[in-house]
Amino acid sequence: MTADDRLLSPFTGYTRAHWAESADRMLLALRPFASADHARIDLPGRASAYGRDSDSLEAFARSFLLAAIRLRGESGADPHGLTQWYAAGLRAGTDPSSPTAWPRPDRLDQAKVEACSIALGLHLSRPWLWESLDSGDRERIVAWLGTVVGQEYPPINWVWFQIVVETFLRSVGGPWSPEDVDRGLRVHESLYRADGWYSDGPERAYDHYGGWALHVYPLLWAEMAGELCPDGLRRAWRDRLTRFLDDAVSLVGADGSPLLQGRSLSYRFAAAAPFWMGAMTGASDLAPGVLRRACSGILGHFRTNGAPDARGLLTLGWHREWPEMAQSYSGPGSPYWAAKGMLGLALPPGHPVWTDVEGPLPVERTDVHATLSVPGWLVSGTRRDGLVRIVNHGTDHSVPHDERADSPLYARLGYSTATLPPLVGTTVGHPSDNSVAVVDGAGRRTHRNGFETLGCELVDGVGRAVSRARAHWVTTEDDHGPDHGSGRRGTVRHGPTVTMGSLLRGAVEVRAARVDSAVGLDGASRLEFSGWPVADEVLPAVGTAADPPRAEVTGGRLVSCVVGLAGLDAAEVRRERHTSPLGEHVAVPLLQTAQTPRVGRVYVAAVVLAGADAGETALPTVTVRPDGPTDTVTVRWPDGSTSVLRLPAPAPAAA
Structure with a gap:
């Protein structure tokens, strides 16, 4: 040796x-x-x-x-x-x-x-x-x-x-x-x-x-x-x-x-x-x-x-x-x-x-803040824990308006050097991590494959990106074709258009979403924000809180949490086994609305991935207000600086 x-x-x-x-x-x-x-x-x-x-x-x-x-x-x-x-x-x-x-x-x-x-x-x-x-x-x-x-x-x-x-x-x-x-x-x-x-x-x-x-x-x-x-x-x-x-x-x-x-x-x-x-x-x-x-x-x-x-x-x-x-x-x-x-x-x-x-x-050398506009990635690397994470508003192994299911390896909102989406099991056909999804009464989650990228930029060291998806449910059980990395095909049921945006700074993504139409919604529908998946050989520690709503997972060397900042009510941790090569147990924190999401309302959460030894992650506060045809989310970071995320006006309804 x-x-x-x-x-x-x-x-x-x-x-x-x-x-x-x-x-x-x-x-x-x-x-x-x-x-x-x-x-x-x-x-x-x-x-x-x-x-x-x-x-x-x-x-x-x-x-x-x-x-x-x-x-x-x-x-x-x-x-x-x-x-x-x-x-x-x-x-x-x-x-x-x-x-x-x-x-x-x-x-x-x-x-x-x-x-x-x-x-x-x-x-x-x-x-x-x-x-x-x-x-x-x-x-x-x-x-x-x-x-x-x-x-x-x-x-x-x-x-x-x-x-x-x-x-x-x-x-x-x-x-x-x-x-x-x-x-x-x-x-x-x-x-x-x-x-x-x-x-x-x-x-x-x-x-x-x-x-x-x-x-x-x-x-x-x-x-x-x-x-x-x-x-x-x-x-x-x-x-x-x-x-x-x-x-x-x-x-x-x-x-x-x-x-x-x-x-x-x-x-x-x-x-x-x-x-x-x-x-x-x-x-x-x-x-x-x-x-x-x-x-x-x-x-x-x-x-x-x-x-x-x-x-x-x-x-x-x-x-x-x-x-x-x-x-x-x-x-x-x-x-x-x-x-x-x-x-x-x-x-x-x-x-x-x-x-x-x-x-x-x-x-x-230092914390990394970058925007890769071609793949539509916001990049944040944190020196204190050595993690690199991206927030994804541009890549899905598809083309705009395609209605296949999301590919776990391409269409998630986040990827990192320490986490991997669950790749097998019952949840793979329905986005279970790093997603904004509408959940129907049977627990099926919408996909965003085929979304449109509306912006990706770095402003004062903070990554900012926005995308819009025609949310859709896909029944993929009958697709037995070869897996080449793309999402699966199947029977499509249309859901609402969802506009979503991210501000990324350090370990924290401020994630906002607005439901722009009522297509596919009923009294059992919920809006869900899911966070980073944590995999470990032993059962990860999990916890939830109600005020503010918070779901948190600690496992191995990672902490993953989702904290409600506007409009999200119920915290949960989804557990799986044998769905990741990184560990036997997988846990994903998530928040949902308690009621059917209201068309036109902006929902916001802080989505965090940090090293378990990196210390407490301070969270920002947000203010949401209409600004003409757009909605503006103003974020005040713990050091007193502010960032602005604008969700553009809803797209005109299809004829």
């Missing part, structure tokens, strides 16, 4: 040797699960929707990318025989006569993804692996990869899988299509929004894919493509990455946890990939020591919490194994896309990102 170096790395103790040790342990742990010819790696666990053959290829391809990164950074030094081990697997996997031959990309969509990891790995390890193969081996590999040419790819990050494969094929005299590459590049440009942010598709899909895919692949490709990549495009991508990293570094908690938001979270420390890309290309204003601090913090967070496991395997889950958090496309080998989060090992030991002293993360 490598000893920590607190002089070079005062925050994490991690050096390049820690990273190399982690990578080698992960790679060697796979070997007992490999076929004799190394083409298959059959890991234990639930199969993906694509089946075991696909999952086996996935484990090989993604771990091969990690092996290639190790070879690149060590200039071919290979004490574990990675070159020959993976060469054998490539030889058998691409031989159509072999009993362990891989499914072809033109016959299985998931193979299109894995072909990219294989092509990128061959590029990175070219002097040591590709050049050691005989002509027959090369011809079979080219033939297998060549089946991607002319294939259709969805207009998301997948276009890079075709671009990278065909560019590698071009470099070795194989088949490729300039039209495929050009089409993919055009799709990529269509995904760019502004301020360094990409959406992974036409929907409001802002998540880790923007970093570990849509920033990483273009600049890796620019290096392998040579003159195929125009200089202007290369410069634009570098500038976008620079801007993105300024935001991304503020989303890492002091404990190294990335934001728990979006799909494919089982890739874990792949979240470090864009920071490494900043170091590899120089496309970052962040000091090399800060880049390494972010990356080592992320890796250290998972190592400390049990990933990889005692066998050295990355399993489906977040910290420890928890298969329920996976999307349907995820198999036992999927987590090995964490290899992208180890790109720094492709850099030599003398690179400044390895030799400079670690610098602090933004949340370790």
